[in-house]
Amino acid sequence: MEFTKVIKATGNQQIKDLKKLHTTKGRKKAGRYLLEGWHLVKEALASQADITTILVTADFKHLAELEGLSGIDLIEISPEVAQSLSDAKSAQGIFAVLSLAKTVPVEPKTARGAWLLLDGIQDPGNIGTMVRTADAAGFSGVVFGTGSADLYQPKVLRAMQGSQFHIKLAQGELLPWIEAFQAKHYPVFGSELNEAARPYNQVGKHQDFALIMGNEGNGMQRQHLELTDLNLYIPIKGQAESLNVAVAAGILMFELLA
Amino acid sequence: MEFTKVIKATGNQQIKDLKKLHTTKGRKKAGRYLLEGWHLVKEALASQADITTILVTADFKHLAELEGLSGIDLIEISPEVAQSLSDAKSAQGIFAVLSLAKTVPVEPKTARGAWLLLDGIQDPGNIGTMVRTADAAGFSGVVFGTGSADLYQPKVLRAMQGSQFHIKLAQGELLPWIEAFQAKHYPVFGSELNEAARPYNQVGKHQDFALIMGNEGNGMQRQHLELTDLNLYIPIKGQAESLNVAVAAGILMFELLA
Numbered sequence: 001m002e003f004t005k006v007i008k009a010t011g012n013q014q015i016k017d018l019k020k021l022h023t024t025k026g027r028k029k030a031g032r033y034l035l036e037g038w039h040l041v042k043e044a045l046a047s048q049a050d051i052t053t054i055l056v057t058a059d060f061k062h063l064a065e066l067e068g069l070s071g072i073d074l075i076e077i078s079p080e081v082a083q084s085l086s087d088a089k090s091a092q093g094i095f096a097v098l099s100l101a102k103t104v105p106v107e108p109k110t111a112r113g114a115w116l117l118l119d120g121i122q123d124p125g126n127i128g129t130m131v132r133t134a135d136a137a138g139f140s141g142v143v144f145g146t147g148s149a150d151l152y153q154p155k156v157l158r159a160m161q162g163s164q165f166h167i168k169l170a171q172g173e174l175l176p177w178i179e180a181f182q183a184k185h186y187p188v189f190g191s192e193l194n195e196a197a198r199p200y201n202q203v204g205k206h207q208d209f210a211l212i213m214g215n216e217g218n219g220m221q222r223q224h225l226e227l228t229d230l231n232l233y234i235p236i237k238g239q240a241e242s243l244n245v246a247v248a249a250g251i252l253m254f255e256l257l258a
Numbered sequence: 259m260e261f262t263k264v265i266k267a268t269g270n271q272q273i274k275d276l277k278k279l280h281t282t283k284g285r286k287k288a289g290r291y292l293l294e295g296w297h298l299v300k301e302a303l304a305s306q307a308d309i310t311t312i313l314v315t316a317d318f319k320h321l322a323e324l325e326g327l328s329g330i331d332l333i334e335i336s337p338e339v340a341q342s343l344s345d346a347k348s349a350q351g352i353f354a355v356l357s358l359a360k361t362v363p364v365e366p367k368t369a370r371g372a373w374l375l376l377d378g379i380q381d382p383g384n385i386g387t388m389v390r391t392a393d394a395a396g397f398s399g400v401v402f403g404t405g406s407a408d409l410y411q412p413k414v415l416r417a418m419q420g421s422q423f424h425i426k427l428a429q430g431e432l433l434p435w436i437e438a439f440q441a442k443h444y445p446v447f448g449s450e451l452n453e454a455a456r457p458y459n460q461v462g463k464h465q466d467f468a469l470i471m472g473n474e475g476n477g478m479q480r481q482h483l484e485l486t487d488l489n490l491y492i493p494i495k496g497q498a499e500s501l502n503v504a505v506a507a508g509i510l511m512f513e514l515l516a
Binding site: 125129132133135136139159162163167234236237238239240241242244246247250251254257 | 383387393394396417419492497499500505506508512515
């Protein structure tokens with residue numbers, strides 16, 4: 001194993017710089033984000049993601065699987081440095097630095113297949129889980145609408161389980177997406193109960209469509225709601241007031257996609 | 259509003275005792291657990307749960323809704339005490355102490371309807387979400403199998419959103435449950451992929467049955483797996499390796515229950 005360098009001090013300037021990637025501002029400024037843990041780093045390697053640097057402890061148990069990597073700066077770090085870089089209670093001993101620039105922007109007009117549109121979803125665990133589920137269900141992509149939590153924060157990355165390498169992800173206003181789908185006569189489904197709302201399992205299967213999931217507490221934005229072709233609801237048989245948004249999205253996605 | 263007392267010091271002995279309810283050991287010893295936040299306390303009140311004490315800050319905005327409660331010790335606490343008692347980043351200003359004893363033990367032999375059996379589920383958020391979803395789907399109860407995370411810990415309570423007051427919950431070995439269901443010829447569905455596993459949407463709808471969900475990483479225990487009548491799987495169309503266990507449970511529960 002050829003390390004380009006060894007960093008043992010948590011006060012090291014490069015480590016300090018990497019810690020800034022824990023914030024949205026820091027990621028934007030550096031144009032990079034940080035992945036933690038073997039499962040996610042392995043997914044990134046398998047997907048030929050744009051990894052610039054891998055940082056790993058000397059006793060990391062899958063060290064052998066990092067043999068022969070080219071074009072990646074491989075740095076050995078002490079367990080103390082690993083813990084200081086980690087967002088988790090106990091660091092897993094491996095980190096990768098990835099370029100944000102590699103994310104190719106998707107144009108709403110060229111979008112096909114099933115897309116999940118996140119309308120102000122706040123909880124990072126919910127967001128990450130929804131991307132993972134969209135991947136599993138065979139969706140083409142997920143749009144993080146303005147007001148949704150940031151895509152590259154550690155908790156989102158952990159819950160996504162590497163699905164960012166499998167499906168298309170976009171960030172921005174949802175309006176152009178809704179309009180682009182409607183221009184092609186692809187249905188846009190909302191998920192808010194109103195007079196015209198239909199049970200989710202009575203609208204058939206679809207290939208090209210958008211499904212909008214609203215904020216955990218406040219639901220969808222009014223302007224988006226008004227544009228939907230149909231709102232769907234999941235009938236509640238018990239006494240719970242509602243479903244967790246990631247669970248609801250999972251039930252809808254698996255039911256709707258042909 | 260009649261407060262029985264006012265506690266302003268975080269070092270107060272009663273507050274110290276209540277903090278012990280954050281641990282499984284502390285809850286067992288005291289025979290009580292702590293609920294935090296208005297939504298959950300309101301659910302407990304509406305369900306006539308066995309509340310012994312409510313602790314609330316003077317500026318709590320729903321204070322008027324606590325008028326006329328009888329048999330409950332109402333204590334005013336300072337914002338500092340609220341924060342010290344809280345499991346969340348910012349305390350919501352209301353807590354309730356509930357008796358564990360009120361939970362009536364359910365006998366496997368008398369169980370009817372749909373039951374979710376948790377086989378070593380670890381993540382408190384997943385567990386709580388599964389109980390909430392079971393409630394919404396119209397399940398009769400959830401059994402926390404040995405090795406599953408503790409039912410009354412703050413993160414589970416938060417994710418359950420009060421569903422513990424709506425459906426039956428039991429803790430213990432899953433084996434007697436599986437045997438009791440099979441004795442009545444109610445199907446016991448596993449959720450692990452094997453040669454005989456069937457797609458989840460090809461086994462019809464059922465009224466009385468058990469659905470077992472396995473541990474996030476390791477799946478179901480072998481001895482339980484061998485006893486299932488049928489194992490179900492959710493076909494993955496994308497590249498994700500698996501679904502989050504709470505999402506998978508949601509999809510299965512809503513599909514299976516008649």
